[in-house]
Amino acid sequence: MKWIPLVLMSVTLLTSCNTGKDQGEETEAADIPMEQVGKQPVGQTIIPGADSTGAVLEVVDDAYDFGTVKEGEKVKHEFKFTNTGSSPLIISNVQASCGCTTPEYSKNPIAPGDQGMVKVVFNSAGQVGKQHKMITITSNASSEHTMLHLRGEVVK
Known part of the structure; x- marks a missing residue:
């Protein structure tokens, strides 16, 4: 039942963030006023050496x-993992597929180029047989x- 709030939050974010144009969609030349052709768009700051990839969790x-x-x-x-992007990486949640697996993670932003880690502890009590536990990291990454x-196997 722990996944229900995650699904509800995801649906809310997906439906509330629709701006009408997809990110990365190019603006046609007809949409740009002639006086701004070749100039920096109003309200945007260009930072030399920075790319537009944002945070990337590798x-x-x-x-x-x-x-x-x-x-x-x-x-x-x-x-x-490493943040190979150009913006700080912020992990908002780490969720295991089973209550027998407990994840821990840093709540602090991870700067571009810095490393982070997710520590997991799997308690094999009552988990006899082949095991495949999934851990989902939710972040602001691309x-x-x-x-x-x-993965592994638990024997009696």
Whole structure:
């Protein structure tokens, strides 16, 4: 039931952010007044050396196979990532697909070029068999949702 607020929030954001033109859509020449052709658009600041990619969350390895563990053992792993974009990366939420997996993450913005990590702890109690736990990172990155995967097998 934890996913219901995430779905509702996503639907609200998707429907409220529609401005009528898709991002990245080019303006036709007829839409630009003649006196502004070749000039910097009013209200926009151009920063030399900055590109328009915003924040980009680039994961070093998005999957971790913990092998075989005995039921009841806890598996810990840190997923590392880098902000390869030009804007600070802000992680708003990290959600695991199961209550047996607990994620931790920094609430502070990650500057361009800096690294961050998501720490996960998988409690294998009551989880006998093959396991595939998914962790979803929600952020302001160019790709809003990033999936991480924790795999392995739990034996009695």
